[in-house]
Amino acid sequence: MARSNTLLVKGNEAIAMGAIEAGCRYYFGYPITPQNDIPEYMSRHLPEAGGTFLQAESEIASINMLLGAAATGARAMTSSSSPGISLKQEGISYLCGSQIPGVIVNMSRSGPGLGGISPSQGDYFQATRGGGHGDYRTIVLAPHSVQECYDLTMRAFDLADRYRNPVVILGDALLGQMKEPLKPRKHRGKAVDKDWALTGAGGREPRLLKSLYLSEGELTKHNWMLHRKYRRMRREIRYETVGVEDAKLVVVAFGSVARILKNAVSMAREQGMAVGLFRPVTLYPFPQAVLRRLAERVNRFMALELSTGQMVEDLQLSVGPDVVDFYGRPPGSIPSPDELYREIRKNYRKRIG
Amino acid sequence: MKQVFKRPKSLADVPFHFCPGCHHGIIHRLVAECIDRFGLRERTIGVASVGCSVFLYDYFAVDVLEAPHGRAAAVATGVKRARPDDFIFTYQGDGDLAAIGTAEIIHAANRGERITVVFVNNAVFGMTGGQMAPTTLLGQQTTTTPFGRDESLSGYPIRMAEIMAQLTGTCYVARCAVDTPKNLMRAKKSLQKAFEAQVENRGFGFVEFLSACPTNWKMTPQQATAHVTEVMVPYYPLGVFKEDENPN
Numbered sequence: 001m002a003r004s005n006t007l008l009v010k011g012n013e014a015i016a017m018g019a020i021e022a023g024c025r026y027y028f029g030y031p032i033t034p035q036n037d038i039p040e041y042m043s044r045h046l047p048e049a050g051g052t053f054l055q056a057e058s059e060i061a062s063i064n065m066l067l068g069a070a071a072t073g074a075r076a077m078t079s080s081s082s083p084g085i086s087l088k089q090e091g092i093s094y095l096c097g098s099q100i101p102g103v104i105v106n107m108s109r110s111g112p113g114l115g116g117i118s119p120s121q122g123d124y125f126q127a128t129r130g131g132g133h134g135d136y137r138t139i140v141l142a143p144h145s146v147q148e149c150y151d152l153t154m155r156a157f158d159l160a161d162r163y164r165n166p167v168v169i170l171g172d173a174l175l176g177q178m179k180e181p182l183k184p185r186k187h188r189g190k191a192v193d194k195d196w197a198l199t200g201a202g203g204r205e206p207r208l209l210k211s212l213y214l215s216e217g218e219l220t221k222h223n224w225m226l227h228r229k230y231r232r233m234r235r236e237i238r239y240e241t242v243g244v245e246d247a248k249l250v251v252v253a254f255g256s257v258a259r260i261l262k263n264a265v266s267m268a269r270e271q272g273m274a275v276g277l278f279r280p281v282t283l284y285p286f287p288q289a290v291l292r293r294l295a296e297r298v299n300r301f302m303a304l305e306l307s308t309g310q311m312v313e314d315l316q317l318s319v320g321p322d323v324v325d326f327y328g329r330p331p332g333s334i335p336s337p338d339e340l341y342r343e344i345r346k347n348y349r350k351r352i353g
Numbered sequence: 354m355k356q357v358f359k360r361p362k363s364l365a366d367v368p369f370h371f372c373p374g375c376h377h378g379i380i381h382r383l384v385a386e387c388i389d390r391f392g393l394r395e396r397t398i399g400v401a402s403v404g405c406s407v408f409l410y411d412y413f414a415v416d417v418l419e420a421p422h423g424r425a426a427a428v429a430t431g432v433k434r435a436r437p438d439d440f441i442f443t444y445q446g447d448g449d450l451a452a453i454g455t456a457e458i459i460h461a462a463n464r465g466e467r468i469t470v471v472f473v474n475n476a477v478f479g480m481t482g483g484q485m486a487p488t489t490l491l492g493q494q495t496t497t498t499p500f501g502r503d504e505s506l507s508g509y510p511i512r513m514a515e516i517m518a519q520l521t522g523t524c525y526v527a528r529c530a531v532d533t534p535k536n537l538m539r540a541k542k543s544l545q546k547a548f549e550a551q552v553e554n555r556g557f558g559f560v561e562f563l564s565a566c567p568t569n570w571k572m573t574p575q576q577a578t579a580h581v582t583e584v585m586v587p588y589y590p591l592g593v594f595k596e597d598e599n600p601n
Contacts, residue, residue: 026435052434056427057460064424064457068400068431071418076431094421198416198432200396200439208410210401210419 006183011149012037012176015105015169016045018153019077021187024103025051026076028065030058030084033117034173035107038079059084063091063104070095070102071209073197075157079105081173082123083114085131092166093132096226097211099196101160103153104138105169107176110331119172119256120331124310127170128284135223137230139167140283141238142254146180152281158189159236163229164196170283172306174256174334230285238281239290243269247276248352250294251344252315253304254280256334261304263337264344273348283311291318299323300351304340306331325351361385363394365414374574376564376581377405377473379531380540381412384444384471387544388415391552393440400429402454404446405479423454426461429468440551442469447488448478451513458517462557465522469551469558471544472513475566476585483569487511490588495569510588514561518594524556525549526595530563532581536591543593556597563589 009017016038019027027042039055046053056062062078069076080088085106095102106127110120127140139159141152149171156167198207213219240258242265244250253261258279268275278294280287295301295318302325303312312326327343329335360366364385369378388394394415401409403422410417420428425443433441450458450472461468477495478484484497488510492501502510514528525547529540540562547558563585565577572580 026431028431054430054434057456060424061427061430061457061460064421064427065431065434067420067424068418068428068433069435070431071428072398072432072435074435076435090421091424094419098419198398198418199436200398201414201416202395206410206414207416208419210410210417212407212419 006181008179009146009182010037010177010179011143011146011171012107013041014146014149014182015079015153016041017184018150019103019157020045020049020051021184022075022154022157022189023187024075024077024157025049026066026069026074027051027053028056028062028069028076028078029080030056030062032081032084034109034176035079035081035105037176038105038107059087060090063088066102067091067095067100070100071198073194073199077103077105079107081107081109082111082120085123085126089132092138093130093134093136094211095166096136096138097134098209099164100209101164102166103156103160103169104166106171108170108172116331117173118331119174119306119334121172121255121257121306121310122331123170124283124305124307127168128286128314136226137284138165139163139233139236139285140170141167142170142281142283143175144255144259144279146178146182149175150182150184154187154189161192161194163233165229170255172256234285236282237285237287237290239287240279240281242277244276244278244294244298246274247298248274249300249302249344249348250276250278250298251302251304252278252280252311254283254311257304257306260335260337261340264340267337267341268344268348271345273345274352275344275348286314286318288314288318291315295319295323300325302327302344302347304343305329361389363388363397363414365412367411369412370408371405372568374565374567374577375405376475376531376562379537380471380473380562380564383541383544384442385413386541387548388440390545391440391548393552396438397440397442398432398436400425400432400441400443402443402445402449404449406444406446406473407480409444423449423452424457425449426454426457426466426468426470430461430464430466433466433468437467442471444471445473446479447472447474447476447486451487451511459520462517462520462559463522465524465556467551467554467556469547470560472559472561473564474513474561474589475564476510477566477569479566479569483566490584512589514559514594517559522557523559523595524597525558527593528561528563528589528591530581530586530591532563532565532578539591546596
């Protein structure tokens with residue numbers, strides 16, 4: 001019977017399924033490749049869950065509809081891919097400033113500009129550095145499997161509510177389009193009391209959700225309060241390690257590259273190289289302290305990314321710039337495990353011997 | 354003694370910050386009276402826009418959500434979809450609604466969202482210091498049309514009420530002014546109709562108000578109100594452009 005509970009679905013579908021299971025009842029989106037399975041799934045299944053799917057006139061409208069729905073306390077989501085996520089940045093900034101939760105999925109494609117539809121990790125800076133205007137952060141979760149697409153989406157809703165802050169799920173075209181077995185599980189997150197939600201001022205004082213603070217000192221105070229909240233988010237740091245205990249070289253990657261890298265690391269270990277893998281699951285907050293501790297006994301690190309180098313900067317800030325090498329692939333093709341293995345071997349011979 | 358005039362319950366007991374002669378205060382009051390009239394205060398969610406009306410939340414004793422510039426209609430869509438039994442209104446200026454927010458207002462109207470839109474047209478960007486708006490009249494001097502608005506450079510003043518009336522999704526569309534007691538009473542009636550469209554779940558209501566901006570027009574309050582009557586109304590005719598009892 002357990003086997004019948006296993007589905008074969010795309011990463012995109014797993015995200016949509018996880019969202020509905022987590023209690024998301026409002027979805028607003030605009031078509032863009034390679035994430036269309038998400039709105040398509042939602043358009044079919046949200047109504048039967050008692051929710052509303054709405055195809056908006058633009059990415060800008062989508063994020064603002066999310067802002068409106070989430071301001072009433074409902075769980076809401078929007079999804080898009082790189083160029084569309086750029087358009088949503090204004091809204092994400094307002095969500096942060098007004099402390100309204102929401103889940104934003106970026107199944108990223110490649111840029112800059114219209115770029116292409118192949119996978120890329122070039123939106124790392126945009127996702128982890130706020131992305132829009134103002135001094136703010138969003139929690140960023142990076143799944144590397146279809147199962148994780150489902151699990152982390154459920155988690156994203158819980159974190160968004162807990163911190164009254166938007167949460168970004170950063171996947172890519174590869175993760176969204178690949179099919180894998182998925183074991184759906186029940187959502188067990190606790191409901192948060194939303195004593196800020198706009199529900200009409202019936203028998204209580206009127207409520208206000210805003211990001212404008214013009215009085216003397218008000219905005220400074222607001223920004224420090226948000227800053228303290230972003231620091232508290234450090235308790236949500238998640239990561240995965242493979243074979244780092246005896247490693248002399250630790251390779252660091254997230255999302256789909258980490259997935260491919262798992263095979264490459266196995267190959268290296270079979271060849272007798274002391275190579276470990278470190279995969280950040282939360283890209284913001286980045287697992288800086290864990291990596292710093294790891295650097296006390298590991299001499300060398302290597303970042304691998306589907307970009308010309310973004311996450312590598314966080315790695316360098318964590319372990320120091322002198323012990324980090326980088327292998328980057330701008331968008332256009334997906335590296336095979338063999339290719340990544342060869343890059344690891346080259347680095348291992350040079351740095352370790 | 355019988356009290357004949359008082360502050361609406363939906364209006365907070367604070368003085369408006371608006372410039373002398375500005376019509377925002379009157380329009381705020383009309384909206385608050387309407388909320389009271391339909392008994393909606395405890396289930397109203399207002400959506401504030403960006404511009405002089407951004408401080409809406411200081412004046413209305415209802416739940417208020419701030420929208421990014423131009424996005425009020427999309428924000429209100431999200432609120433209404435999540436709270437279909439609540440009363441949702443946006444209050445937007447001409448820079449907000451007719452320039453940066455054109456896409457959002459057209460599509461919210463076209464979807465027939467059950468929301469009420471209060472659109473204040475004073476033919477300038479007020480809060481930023483009197484720059485040209487899409488509604489600025491031809492020849493009108495603003496800080497960014499120092500030689501007067503020239504259609505060969507900046508196109509024509511946009512008539513939003515007429516555009517909205519063309520959309521199948523709208524239920525009630527009118528343009529009003531508060532320059533004379535007679536027009537004010539008509540405006541009150543129009544606002545009630547637009548409220549009714551939502552309260553009776555019939556559809557999207559849109560009321561455009563011609564409004565004076567003495568500060569940026571560089572006029573006295575009296576001159577500015579006369580300017581509405583003599584210059585704005587001829588280009589922006591008052592009236593009901595659509596009244597659909599049974600829309601699609």
